[in-house]
Amino acid sequence: MTPTKQRLVDAALETLKQDGYAGTTARGIAGRAGANPALIYYHFGDITNLLLAALDETSARRMQRYEALLEKTETIEDLVQLARDIYREDLEAGHVTVLSELIAGSLQHKALGPEVIKRLRPWVEYTTRSIEKVTRGTSLETLIPAKDVALGIVAFYLGVDLLHQLDPEESPADRLFDHASRLAPALGFLANFATLEEENT
Amino acid sequence: MTPTKQRLVDAALETLKQDGYAGTTARGIAGRAGANPALIYYHFGDITNLLLAALDETSARRMQRYEALLEKTETIEDLVQLARDIYREDLEAGHVTVLSELIAGSLQHKALGPEVIKRLRPWVEYTTRSIEKVTRGTSLETLIPAKDVALGIVAFYLGVDLLHQLDPEESPADRLFDHASRLAPALGFLANFATLEEENT
Numbered sequence: 001m002t003p004t005k006q007r008l009v010d011a012a013l014e015t016l017k018q019d020g021y022a023g024t025t026a027r028g029i030a031g032r033a034g035a036n037p038a039l040i041y042y043h044f045g046d047i048t049n050l051l052l053a054a055l056d057e058t059s060a061r062r063m064q065r066y067e068a069l070l071e072k073t074e075t076i077e078d079l080v081q082l083a084r085d086i087y088r089e090d091l092e093a094g095h096v097t098v099l100s101e102l103i104a105g106s107l108q109h110k111a112l113g114p115e116v117i118k119r120l121r122p123w124v125e126y127t128t129r130s131i132e133k134v135t136r137g138t139s140l141e142t143l144i145p146a147k148d149v150a151l152g153i154v155a156f157y158l159g160v161d162l163l164h165q166l167d168p169e170e171s172p173a174d175r176l177f178d179h180a181s182r183l184a185p186a187l188g189f190l191a192n193f194a195t196l197e198e199e200n201t
Numbered sequence: 202m203t204p205t206k207q208r209l210v211d212a213a214l215e216t217l218k219q220d221g222y223a224g225t226t227a228r229g230i231a232g233r234a235g236a237n238p239a240l241i242y243y244h245f246g247d248i249t250n251l252l253l254a255a256l257d258e259t260s261a262r263r264m265q266r267y268e269a270l271l272e273k274t275e276t277i278e279d280l281v282q283l284a285r286d287i288y289r290e291d292l293e294a295g296h297v298t299v300l301s302e303l304i305a306g307s308l309q310h311k312a313l314g315p316e317v318i319k320r321l322r323p324w325v326e327y328t329t330r331s332i333e334k335v336t337r338g339t340s341l342e343t344l345i346p347a348k349d350v351a352l353g354i355v356a357f358y359l360g361v362d363l364l365h366q367l368d369p370e371e372s373p374a375d376r377l378f379d380h381a382s383r384l385a386p387a388l389g390f391l392a393n394f395a396t397l398e399e400e401n402t
Contacts, residue, residue: 156353
């Protein structure tokens with residue numbers, strides 16, 4: 001990416017975080033980047049493409065971090081901790097804000113919806129791989145396809161994010177993660193127990 | 202509610218469903234209701250209060266239906282069927298659209314967020330009661346507080362709704378409900394089995 005494109009993408013990210021989708025204009029982004037608004041159209045065609053490039057950028061940065069976290073994930077307990085770390089870091093990095101704003105924008109501009117959904121796919125794939133990694137060889141592997149559990153988790157993540165955006169005080173995330181952490185060892189035990197049972201019959 | 206107020210509320214619901222939050226104006230609603238826009242301010246103070254009254258109206262209608270469905274719900278299998286019926290009917294009635302549009306609007310108008318969250322509370326309470334009804338006396342009762350499971354389910358419901366709004370073709374809801382239906386009898390069996398175990402020791 002050329003320095004100007006990169007500056008415009010960074011400015012678009014910052015504008016979405018500060019002013020939301022409704023407050024994001026070509027002029028605002030260009031002002032923040034110290035660039036002429038015409039450069040947005042020159043480099044990206046229109047502002048929607050620039051916002052999608054901004055979502056791609058924050059997603060790519062986050063995914064790099066996700067992959068590093070997954071390397072250390074071996075058990076179901078680790079997986080719950082992974083989900084918790086990702087949730088907290090996404091929130092702090094403002095990634096959740098950018099995503100939520102573009103989802104809100106998608107309800108206004110219907111053409112944006114499928115593009116945002118397309119950008120959730122790598123997350124579903126990543127979640128699928130994470131589940132497969134910790135359930136491989138256990139009885140959980142055959143219970144529900146990992147891909148479908150992953151879809152459910154991504155839907156849940158979006159819902160929790162939205163509840164947080166609507167009212168940070170009332171966010172249920174921490175309480176739910178606490179329960180998941182508490183139940184994870186039992187689930188891991190059951191998964192391996194059932195596998196042993198099968199081997200013994 | 203006076204006939205004029207009722208007409209304005211119905212028109213607000215229809216406008217949110219047809220034109221979305223971004224396309225909803227006092228003039229549009231008044232036009233649909235065949236009323237003078239000034240009546241919106243006379244009866245509701247501002248358009249935000251009218252939109253919240255519209256959300257109250259669709260929520261109250263849906264809740265009446267939810268209560269009727271809950272009466273016939275006895276087992277975990279019934280509960281999964283209940284969730285499925287509610288999801289499909291909410292979608293068909295346009296309730297999901299109204300809610301999603303107001304959530305998107307809440308990201309624009311931060312003051313709206315806590316008001317929308319407040320209106321999710323009866324759902325969390327309803328879901329809590331439904332879970333308590335089918336888990337009473339089983340080992341599931343003590344595993345996680347029903348209230349927290351309910352919060353998780355409402356978050357999940359919001360996420361699935363959003364995925365559906367963004368791209369109806371890619372909606373994961375049916376597939377996830379199929380898995381839940383398939384696993385519900387086993388969960389019910391486990392729940393009662395564990396309870397009997399406890400009674401026998």
